[in-house]
Amino acid sequence: MKAFPWHRAELEALLRDRAHLPHALLVHGPAGIGKTEFARALAAGALCEDPRDGLACEACASCHWFSQGNHPDYREIVPEAALEDEEAAQGEGAKADKAKSLVIKIEQIRAVADFFALTTHRAGYRVMLIHPAEALHPAAANALLKTLEEPPPSTLIVLVSDRPARLLATIRSRCRRLALHAPPRVAGAQAALAAAGGAPLLARDLAEPKEAELRKRLLAELARPGGADALQFSAGMERASVERFLYWMQTWVHDLVRLRLAGDPRHHVDQVSALRSRAKGADLEALFALDRELAAARRLASPPLNPRLVAEHLLMSYNRATSGTHS
Ligand SMILES: [Zn+2]
Numbered sequence: 001m002k003a004f005p006w007h008r009a010e011l012e013a014l015l016r017d018r019a020h021l022p023h024a025l026l027v028h029g030p031a032g033i034g035k036t037e038f039a040r041a042l043a044a045g046a047l048c049e050d051p052r053d054g055l056a057c058e059a060c061a062s063c064h065w066f067s068q069g070n071h072p073d074y075r076e077i078v079p080e081a082a083l084e085d086e087e088a089a090q091g092e093g094a095k096a097d098k099a100k101s102l103v104i105k106i107e108q109i110r111a112v113a114d115f116f117a118l119t120t121h122r123a124g125y126r127v128m129l130i131h132p133a134e135a136l137h138p139a140a141a142n143a144l145l146k147t148l149e150e151p152p153p154s155t156l157i158v159l160v161s162d163r164p165a166r167l168l169a170t171i172r173s174r175c176r177r178l179a180l181h182a183p184p185r186v187a188g189a190q191a192a193l194a195a196a197g198g199a200p201l202l203a204r205d206l207a208e209p210k211e212a213e214l215r216k217r218l219l220a221e222l223a224r225p226g227g228a229d230a231l232q233f234s235a236g237m238e239r240a241s242v243e244r245f246l247y248w249m250q251t252w253v254h255d256l257v258r259l260r261l262a263g264d265p266r267h268h269v270d271q272v273s274a275l276r277s278r279a280k281g282a283d284l285e286a287l288f289a290l291d292r293e294l295a296a297a298r299r300l301a302s303p304p305l306n307p308r309l310v311a312e313h314l315l316m317s318y319n320r321a322t323s324g325t326h327s
Contacts, residue, residue, distance in 0.1 A: 003034065003037055003038045003041035003042075004033075004034040004037060004038070006034075006181065006182075007034060007037075007038045007180055007181075010038070010178065010180065011038060011041055011042060011045065011054075011055065012053060012054055012055065014042060014054075014178075015042065015045040015046065015051065015054030015055060016054050018045075018046060018051070018054065018125075021046060021125070021156050022156070022175070022176040023148070023151035023155055023156065023157065024148050024151065024156075024157040024158075024159070024174055024175040024176065025042075025156070025157070025158050025159070025175060025176050025177075025178055026133070026159045026161065026164060026167070026171075026172060026175035026176070026177045026178065027039050027158060027159065027160045027161070027178050027180060028160075028161045028162070028164040028177065028178070028179055028180070029162070029179055029180035029181060029182070030162065030182055031162040033180060033181070033182045034180070035131075035160045035161075035162075035180050036129075036131050036160050038180060039129050039131065039158045039160050040076075040129065041055070041056065042156075042158060043066070043074055043127040043129055043156070043158065044056035044058075044063060044066045044067075046124075046125040046127055046156055047062045047063075047066060047071060047073060047074060047124060047125055047127060048060055048062050048063050049061065049062045049063075049124070062124075073124065073125065073126045073127065074126075074127050074128075074129075075112050075115055075127070075128045075129070076128075076129045076130075076131075077104055077108050077109070077112065077128065077129065077130045077131075078104070078130075078131060078132075078135075079101055079102050079103055079104050079132075079135045080101040080105075081101060081102045102135065103135050103136070103137045103140075104130065104135045104136045104137060104140050105137055105139075105140055106137060106139040106140040106142075106143050108140065109136075109140045109143040109144050109147075110143060112128060113143075113147070115128070116128075116147060116152050116155060117152075124154065125154050125155070125156050126152070126154060126155050126156070127155075127156045127157075127158065128155075128156070128157045128158070129158045129160070130144075130157070130158070130159045130160065131159070131160035131161075132160060132161055132162060132163075133159035133160060133161040133164075133167055133171075134161050134162070134163045134164075134166040134167060136167070136171075138168070141167070141168045141171055142168075144157075144171065145168070145170055145171055145174070148171065148174040148175070149174065157175075159171070159175060164177070211244060214241055214244055214245065214248070215244075215248050217233070218233070218245060218248050218249065218252075219248070219252065219268065219271060219274070221233050221315065222249065222252050222274075222278065222318065223271065223274035223275075223277075223278060225277065227318075227319035227322065227323060228315045228318060228319055230311075230312045230315035230316045230319065231312060233311065233315060234307075234308045234309075234311035234312040234315065235308060237307040237308045237310075237311045238307065239307050241307070242307045242310065242311070243298070245307075245311060246294055246297050246298045246314075247298070249294060249314060249318070250291065250294040250295065250298065251267035251268065252267070252268060252275075253287055253290055253291050253294065253318070254266065254267060254291070255267050255268050255271075255275050256275060256278060256279045256282055256287055256322070257284065257287050257288070257291070259275055259276060259279040260279050260282060260284050260287070278322050279322075280324070281322060281323065281324025282321055282322045282324075283321055283322075286317075286320060286321035287321050287322075289317075289321075290314070290317050290318060290321050293314060293317060294314065297310060297314070
């Protein structure tokens with residue numbers, strides 16, 4: 001369980017002195033920047049039995065349990081609906097017919113009261129992670145407040161929120177606040193993106209309607225069983241969009257390659273079935289060649305003079321790479 005590189009300093013600063021972690025920490029900042037990952041990395045670090053520079057070693061029994069999702073001294077509290085989404089994303093089948101709660105209910109907070117009453121299994125910290133904290137039902141928030149007012153020893157409660165202003169003021173005042181920043185926009189962003197699996201930037205970009213629209217249109221083309229309609233799509237290509245076009249297309253190609261090499265997609269995780277079907281007939285060598293072309297196009301300092309031709313050419317290369325005529 002790793003925090004993203006751009007949050008490493010904050011994580012190390014907190015874990016440097018494990019004996020004096022706050023009882024309650026409110027982690028806040030913009031959506032999609034990796035706050036929950038940060039909170040989990042913090043939890044793993046606090047629970048680890050053999051920390052390295054304060055961070056989780058990823059090798060001890062505690063880290064093993066944590067990664068398996070069954071550490072006895074760790075609880076994660078999310079709205080039922082979020083839990084369902086995660087299960088569906090993991091292909092474990094969602095019970096879509098049953099309406100799921102979008103709020104964190106008081107029963108969920110009460111259920112962990114016993115957890116806090118026990119001594120810890122590993123004689124270390126007990127950690128509870130609540131996200132998103134603004135989803136706490138007022139009754140649940142009040143129940144939580146009681147715990148925050150008299151925190152049991154060796155307890156770390158981490159609240160994660162995009163919208164801390166929506167929390168009860170009494171809850172906010174009982175937490176140490178930690179503002180996390182977005183990943184760097186320019187310097188090293190691509191390296192950070194690769195390390196992080198693309199998700200935070202994806203989330204950030206998709207928060208902008210124009211970006212979401214471009215990605216949606218492009219992915220519909222790339223997913224098309226007979227191949228992309230290169231001419232029609234490229235006809236509407238604007239210079240201002242080329243950079244993002246190249247980015248989305250390259251991440252899509254990376255996902256195809258990862259699928260072919262028996263991995264999972266890393267970027268477009270919401271498009272797994274489309275990726276699978278396109279990966280099936282794809283020629284790996286041709287995908288690598290296309291990836292090099294995309295990388296070269298992205299390295300150009302300025303947008304191309306003729307974005308339409310660039311898009312057309314790349315989409316045609318893509319169609320050849322995924323046409324299924326290769327063995
Ligand atoms: Zn460990």
